[in-house]
Amino acid sequence: MGTHHQGTKPEVLALDAYIKLMRAADSVTSRAHLVLPEGLTLTQFAALEALFHLGPLYQSELATKLLKSGGNLTLVVDNLERDGLVLRTRDAADRRFIKVDLTPKGRRFIGALFPKIAASLTHEFAVLSPRDQLALARICKRLGVGRSRPAYATA
Amino acid sequence: MGTHHQGTKPEVLALDAYIKLMRAADSVTSRAHLVLPEGLTLTQFAALEALFHLGPLYQSELATKLLKSGGNLTLVVDNLERDGLVLRTRDAADRRFIKVDLTPKGRRFIGALFPKIAASLTHEFAVLSPRDQLALARICKRLGVGRSRPAYATA
DNA sequence: GGGGGATGGTTTGATGTCAAATCAACGGCC
DNA sequence: GGCCGTTGATTTGACATCAAACCATCCCCC
Structure with missing residues (x-):
């Protein structure tokens, strides 16, 4: 992880969790959208x-x-x-x-x-x-x- | 949980995880917003x-x-x-x-x-x-x- | 019982967001 | 060498979203 951003260990841990949380929420949301009626x-x-x-x-x-x-x-x-x-x-x-x-x-x-x-x-x-x-x-x-x-x- | 919605066990589990995921994402997002410059x-x-x-x-x-x-x-x-x-x-x-x-x-x-x-x-x-x-x-x-x-x- | 503050809703202005239509440019194919 | 399908970007129209200004109503307090 992170050839681009160099941070402390806690930072890398938190940023990684943050980005994956956001992606998951985005992903689930957009898939939920597909199921909703037009x-x-x-x-x-x-x-x-x-x-x-x-x-x-x-x-x-x-x-x-x-x-x-x-x-x-x-x-x-x-x-x-x-x-x-x-x-x-x-x-x-x-x-x-x-x-x-x-x-x-x-x-x-x-x-x-x-x-x-x-x-x-x-x-x-x-x-x-x-x-x-x-x-x-x-x-x-x-x-x-x-x-x-x-x-x-x-x- | 769920006096209002009666679902199967897997449903209750999934819906609970879903809603907490969304709340967490919302919450973290809005707090992140506060730190961004006006x-x-x-x-x-x-x-x-x-x-x-x-x-x-x-x-x-x-x-x-x-x-x-x-x-x-x-x-x-x-x-x-x-x-x-x-x-x-x-x-x-x-x-x-x-x-x-x-x-x-x-x-x-x-x-x-x-x-x-x-x-x-x-x-x-x-x-x-x-x-x-x-x-x-x-x-x-x-x-x-x-x-x-x-x-x-x-x- | 009237003034003034508090509270619920609406409006406004700026941004984000998407899907769909459109525009511009490229590239293959004859 | 020109048509045409593909692809990148923009535009458009509808909705979401917030903050801030505003309006309406209520209620407390003197």
């Missing part, structure tokens, strides 16, 4: 999945779950709403809040899609032994500060 | 780093190294050129090719910046034992199909 983005899928497994959420809650900015969520929800998959409802008690919920069409859509994506990711990760999958989860958990948890993994 | 994006940094450690590259080579599309690279190089950090030169022999190289300013810039980023990432990864860093690298390598390698890790 026109659905990963973020849109993540939003639908959260609503599917957690029920209606305020936009700010959704932003927190997905680790995205509020401004971003405005656009993502705009597009999902345009496609008739979700519905915005202004909260009666506090008119600042906007509740986002799946439409029946959206529920059918994500309900049919999620199992396929789950199966595909499972297949993807099957190149790793269960032991390695556990190790990966444990190590990554320590790296990620562990903010919110994904819908299907939340109590 | 206005420099991660992709711009990656491009400069590749040129710094590998020397001048054709735009298509750069796209391959960074795992980005050609169209994307056009824009990224546009912005770096606008900022006076890189220079485009059309190849005399084959005028379709465009060689990208660092300007002296760009070389000074990335030369001073890279060690700081390397140190920061090393610090970041120090929450993991060397053994875990090795394990992470090994596992991620198997997940990522291992297309091209990063500049400082290329022979």
